[in-house]
Amino acid sequence: MYYKYKTFLFLLVSLLILSINSFSQEIGATFCWHSNEIYGGHSYAYNQSIVKKGLPTDNTHWSANTEWWENMVEEVEYSGMDYIALLIRGDQPNAPDRGNGNPKHIPKLVNAMNIRGINSYKLAIFDDCPNSWTGSKNWDVTGGGNYSTSSPKFDCGDIDNYKYIWDYNLKLAIQNIPDERRYKINGRMVIIFWSVKSSWMSNFGNGNLKKIIEHIRTQCQATFGFNPYLIVQQNWLVADSQCNSPLVVDAVHNWFSSAGNTSWTNYLWNGLKTGVVAPGFGEPESPPFIDPKKGQTLINGLNGTVNDGASLTLLEGFTDAAESAAYWRSKDVTYYEYPNQRLNIVRRYTKKAFANSLKMEAEGCDYYSDITTGNSGGAFRDGNLDIVKTTDINGGWNVTNTQAGEWMEWKELPLLKDTKFQLRYKSTNSASVSFSVDGTTLSTIILPPTSGVWSTIDAGIFNNANNGLHTVRLTIVSGSPDINYFLRTDGNSLSGINDLKFSDDEITVYPNPAKDYLNIKLNHNVNRLELSLYDISGKIQLNKTISKDDFDKMRLNISHLNQGIYLLKITSDKQTITKKINIVR
Structure with a gap:
């Protein structure tokens, strides 16, 4: 019997190792929300976001509205990361909501991803143990009087304390992340734990940390029907030797050490290398300090983790301006060279380094020249670049009030050897860019007037011997078009997306003029259609996505709209057409 048990255990462990080794290299970052982070880190000396202080303007303390989340989810997407690990610190039912990592606010992030149409990365959980265990309990039991992470310490052997780990934190986080957005390894949602130390917790040996892990697994299975993939810091194995088994934890990271001037680690355990990287840390005036060295510290860290075979790399921390470790677009010219530098460096090490398509938001450019003084739109960032909240689908911002001779520039963009540029714009009159x-200037592109409707047009071809990093500038040659973004796409792709590529016999809209309903008839082989109806000012009035199975039901109810001229934009997975619609009453 003993031999059979040992054989079974050996096979089980071997299976675990094989399944882990089948996991491919992926990169993500911790992500937190706090009043200082929501305000763009402008209270700190370094690492400030390019976003204006006080975005959004109606923010009170930490409870950001949609705009901050919208911008953050776009910046993460631009970086090419595979996941972000939401840094959660618990909800305390007997004390005021502190906001900084409360999992109840995760739906705001999910909603922003939905608004921006983002599905390119997933959401993991990062349990900030000193804050989510010790600080959370102290804040709760004192009714908001004490948030100390050191006194009194969190007793890991007291099962009544488990509620701060599971009920008030992990459970809330999981239930607020839809299954399709959860980051998983081998089909299991990932939860990463930070450090356990005697300065924050007590009684964590003798199997007590193992019992906490078992409680999390049991509760997660009972509540959500799955066994989570748990990654702990290496000091867990020292604090409680019973955790040092692949039957207890799934993987181990070793964080980094600011005190030891170590900005990255790559830790091999149970057949899996897990890397952790900081782009820099702290301020020189208040040691310990890790110098970012104009991005070289981040490059060194990614070389030592991703390029050394880390299956999973975790970056500290996307919004961590407090410790000068944020990755967002930054105004910092002391330790970095240009706003998008960290995002660009990260993307080079991802699987999307030279993806077929990359979106560059106009408001997120690195440099610009704007002829008129002041931001006439008053939105997004300081300086003279005129920016407003966009009326285009998927939200965000756009550059407005452009003039001939103005330009926007992006550094170190990853261009394919055959690159096509596609511009998203709207204009009431003819313009050119x-x-x-x-x-080296490419061809001047004429932008036809769009009657205020957002449209996409092919805007130039660039050919080179190989894929590479380049400086790209978009210049307004004539007119005053509004610019939302441009796409860098594969020049060999046949899927050009200029408007007006459907022929009139492929799609019919009737009646026109119309009163109560619009019917759309399609004679074209596509998988889906998006119907967007704009008024003459460019404001969207109706938006509907229709799958192939429902093409026989393409009818829009317009009975509630006022009389006037509207523009119906019909977008497929291949091309787009805009039709003028006259609604009569």
Whole structure:
């Protein structure tokens, strides 16, 4: 019997190792929400976001509205990361909501991803143990009087304390992340734990940390029907030797050490290398301090983790301006060279380094020249670049009030050897623009008037011997178009997306003029259609997505709309057409 048990255990462990080794390299970052982070880190000396202090303007303390979340989820997408690990610190039912990592606010992030149409990365959980265990309990039992992470310490052997780990924190986080957005390894949602130390917790040996892990697994299975993939810091194995088994924890990271001037680690355990990287840390005036070295510290860390075979790499921390470790677009020119530098460096090490398509938001450019003084739109960032909240689908911002001679520039963009630029714009009159790459101007592109409707047009081709990093500038040649973003796509792709590529016999809209309903008839082989109806000011009035199975039901109810001229934009997975619609009463 003993031999059979040992054989079974050996096979089980071997299976675990094989399943872990089948996991491919992926990169993510911790992500937290706090009043200082929501205000763009402008209270700190370094690492400040380019976003204006006080975005959104109606923010009170920490409870950000949609705008901050919308911007953050877009910046993460631009970086090419595979996941973000939401840094959660618990909800305390007997004390005021502190906001900084309360899992009740995760739906705001999910909603922002939905608004921006983002599905390129997933959401993991990062349990900030000193805050979510010790600080959370102290805040709760004192009714908001004490948030100390050191006194009194969190007793890991007291099962009544488990509620601060599971009920008030992990459970809330999981239930607020839809299953399709959860980051999983081998089909299991990932939860990463930070450090356990005697300065924060007590009684964590003798199997007590193992019991906490078992409680999490049992509760997660009972509540959500799955066994989570648990990654702990290496000091857990020292604090409680019973955790040092692949039957207890799934993987181990070793964080980094600011005191030891170590900005990255790569830890091999149970057949899995897990890397952790900080782009820099702290301020030189208040040691310990890790110098970012104009991005070289981040490059060194990614070389030592991703390029050394880390299956999973965790970056500290996407919004961590408090410790000068944020990855967002930053105004910091002391320790970095340009706003998008950290995001660009990270993307080079992801699986999306030279993806077929990359979106560059106009408001997120690195440099610009704006002829008129002041931001006439008053939105997003300081300086003279005129920016407003966009009326285009998927939200965000756009550059407005452009003039001939103005330009926006992006550094170190990953261009394919055959690159096509596609511009998202709207204009009431004819305009023209040109792209340049490394100072060489491509063809001037005429932008037809769109009657205020957002449209996409092919805007130039760039060819080179190989994929590479380049400086790209978008210049307004004539007119005053509003610019939302441009796409860098594969020039060999046949899926050009200029408007007006459907022919009139492929799609019919009737009656026109119309009163109560619009019917759309399609004679074209596509998988889906998006119907967007805009008024003459460019404001969207109706938006509907229709799958192939429902093409026979393409009818829009317009009975509630006022009389006037509207523009119906019909977008497929291949092309787009805009039709003028006259609604009569």
